[in-house]
Amino acid sequence: MDFLRPDSWADALAAKAEHPDAVPIAGGTDVMVELNFDRRRPAALLDLTRVDDLSQWYQQDGLVRLGAGVTFARLISELGDQLPGLAMASRTVGSPQIRNRGTVGGNLGTASPAGDAHPALLAAGAEVEVESVRGSRRMPVSDFYVGVKRNALEPDELIRAVWIAPATGPQQYSKIGTRNAMVIAVCAFGLALHPSRKTVGTGIGSAAPTPRVAAQAGTFAANALEEAGLWESRGELPPSLAQEFAEQVQAAASPIDDIRGSAAYRLLSLSVMARRCLVWAWTDYRKAA
Amino acid sequence: MRITTTVNGEQRQVDDVWEGESLLYVLRERMALPGSKNACEQGECGACTVYLDHVPVCACLVAAGQADGREIVTVEGLQVEGELHPVQRAFVEAGAVQCGFCTPGLVVATHDLLERSGQPSDPEIREALAGNLCRCTGYEKILDAVHLAADRLSTSEKQ
Numbered sequence: 001m002d003f004l005r006p007d008s009w010a011d012a013l014a015a016k017a018e019h020p021d022a023v024p025i026a027g028g029t030d031v032m033v034e035l036n037f038d039r040r041r042p043a044a045l046l047d048l049t050r051v052d053d054l055s056q057w058y059q060q061d062g063l064v065r066l067g068a069g070v071t072f073a074r075l076i077s078e079l080g081d082q083l084p085g086l087a088m089a090s091r092t093v094g095s096p097q098i099r100n101r102g103t104v105g106g107n108l109g110t111a112s113p114a115g116d117a118h119p120a121l122l123a124a125g126a127e128v129e130v131e132s133v134r135g136s137r138r139m140p141v142s143d144f145y146v147g148v149k150r151n152a153l154e155p156d157e158l159i160r161a162v163w164i165a166p167a168t169g170p171q172q173y174s175k176i177g178t179r180n181a182m183v184i185a186v187c188a189f190g191l192a193l194h195p196s197r198k199t200v201g202t203g204i205g206s207a208a209p210t211p212r213v214a215a216q217a218g219t220f221a222a223n224a225l226e227e228a229g230l231w232e233s234r235g236e237l238p239p240s241l242a243q244e245f246a247e248q249v250q251a252a253a254s255p256i257d258d259i260r261g262s263a264a265y266r267l268l269s270l271s272v273m274a275r276r277c278l279v280w281a282w283t284d285y286r287k288a289a
Numbered sequence: 290m291r292i293t294t295t296v297n298g299e300q301r302q303v304d305d306v307w308e309g310e311s312l313l314y315v316l317r318e319r320m321a322l323p324g325s326k327n328a329c330e331q332g333e334c335g336a337c338t339v340y341l342d343h344v345p346v347c348a349c350l351v352a353a354g355q356a357d358g359r360e361i362v363t364v365e366g367l368q369v370e371g372e373l374h375p376v377q378r379a380f381v382e383a384g385a386v387q388c389g390f391c392t393p394g395l396v397v398a399t400h401d402l403l404e405r406s407g408q409p410s411d412p413e414i415r416e417a418l419a420g421n422l423c424r425c426t427g428y429e430k431i432l433d434a435v436h437l438a439a440d441r442l443s444t445s446e447k448q
Binding site: 002032036096097181 | 311330333357401
């Protein structure tokens with residue numbers, strides 16, 4: 001096995017072009033488990049922890065450009081105000097030790113339907129920036145997930161950054177697991193109110209082959225809020241609106257039975273989480289007036 | 290491959306490290322530092338918690354090559370001039386050690402917590418130690434130990 005350790009982004013891209021079968025490793029919280037358990041013997045590991053550029057975040061063009069190697073711990077401590085939904089999701093990741101190493105880029109690379117960051121990225125309408133020696137491209141995060149643990153990366157591409165608009169309204173995140181810490185989601189839900197655009201962003205985790213948005217549910221909620229003049233009045237959220245939203249989120253999911261939970265349980269808990277997230281976010285929106 | 294690291298303040302160099310092996314394996318099997326324990330090998334139990342560049346991590350999830358050129362402190366490195374660190378002493382005295390397997394990881398995680406928070410509340414302790422599993426104590430004695438260590442450290446700072 002080769003161990004490639006580029007110390008610049010250009011060198012990392014060159015290494016990936018030369019070794020397309022190299023497995024990128026950042027925090028190691030997924031990759032090392034596979035190695036430790038003999039589930040994977042890649043021809044090479046491509047260590048990205050020495051590429052400084054990946055661990056930076058900054059604002060550009062009104063968006064947060066989040067380097068793929070920024071850890072969940074730093075997201076929580078440095079970006080909780082600008083990216084509240086993603087920070088909430090980050091707080092549910094593993095344990096302090098795991099959050100000190102795990103990265104959003106790693107979540108995207110693994111592309112597990114249960115990855116904690118995905119519902120928040122979807123709800124916020126994030127974009128993923130990927131690059132190879134051939135050039136760079138950006139895509140909506142919803143296009144990045146293409147199958148169970150499969151993403152849209154070409155063999156020579158690496159994930160460079162995620163672009164996310166700072167929150168302009170309340171965001172919420174909810175995750176079901178068997179305990180609070182160290183738990184993979186049975187299912188999860190992320191929600192973002194975008195009052196400036198009068199839209200409602202959604203993200204479903206662990207209840208379909210890929211993380212996915214509940215597009216119809218989001219459109220329904222946004223329209224219903226608009227028709228009732230609630231974006232302006234910040235009036236109370238009608239329970240029937242929250243209930244219908246929850247049912248439409250449920251309809252967007254296609255879960256399976258597995259060791260962590262049954263499909264029926266996932267559908268039920270998803271509707272509860274969707275309703276709660278909308279109520280919590282709307283309560284915050286009313287308070288912010 | 291060759292790995293050169295600073296471990297507990299000393300420069301250490303090891304050769305013939307397999308590219309896919311973990312920092313934990315290097316520490317235990319190549320550097321004769323068996324304090325960090327090998328249990329789950331998947332970041333669930335925290336028994337292998339060490340400092341990597343001053344940040345607590347699961348050594349089983351760090352690829353050996355990622356530790357090259359970095360600074361590592363293991364539970365063995367917490368002692369002060371041959372004496373147990375106050376956190377270690379508190380674990381012994383509070384009865385927070387039963388089989389002892391989880392203790393090294395808990396000691397490092399507690400050491401980190403008390404570096405950041407002088408008198409943590411019970412919920413803060415539970416959150417900080419959420420990545421360290423103990424199957425013997427039921428955690429109550431561990432919480433006692435953390436409070437005891439916190440009291441002693443804050444008293445010694447005042448003196």
